[in-house]
Amino acid sequence: MISIQTDDFDAGAEYEALRGTGPGTGAIVTFSGLVRDSGDLSGVTGLFLEHYPGMTEQVIQGLIDEAGRRWDVQRARVIHRVGQLALADQIVFVGVCSAHRGDAFAACEFIMDALKTSAPFWKKEITREGEHWVEQKESDVARSRNWE
């Protein structure tokens, strides 16, 4: 399931929902991404996140489907926030449950890495001095390419 929302989310409740998938689940891996104080700029006080409604959900569904073809994925959950976010706010949640940890680790990391370079979201950093659209990182592109 995929949610794109302005509201915050409860990572504990999402974990519990994954835990309720069924008796075949032996492993849950979750990732949360937060707003930190330095990115392209230092002294970041918040972010603005823009997305392309419709395409975003399609791209993420494609990544979940691909993860399901490559690994044993019993359930995958992706939440991504948009709009104005403050320092330390949660931005993104990816949770995967599987029979075994190897599949859960790999599928969660793949979805997150691929989301960063293919889902149409854009971050703008806000500092006391001004605003700056974040540039795509070569290191993120390399991480995503490693899954090809």
Next chain:
Amino acid sequence: MTEPTLTVRFFARLREELGTESLTLPASEHQTVADLLTHLASRGGAWAQLTGGQPVMVAINQSMAKPSSPVQPGDEVAFFPPVTGG
């Protein structure tokens, strides 16, 4: 009969720098994404960056596309900078 059109959308830094969220253009003049970019860049000013070396990503009907991709009447073509979510 109304002329067939394309919807062109811009996101993030491009949306801000072009001062434009979306445009409706006649479809018949543009065979490919590259033709459309050349046409838009010819407006000059900030529009010139569309063919000016900065990476611009394109989607047609919400699927990633390439400069050589054909555009059809009724398509939604979106241009945006490399994505930075997560």
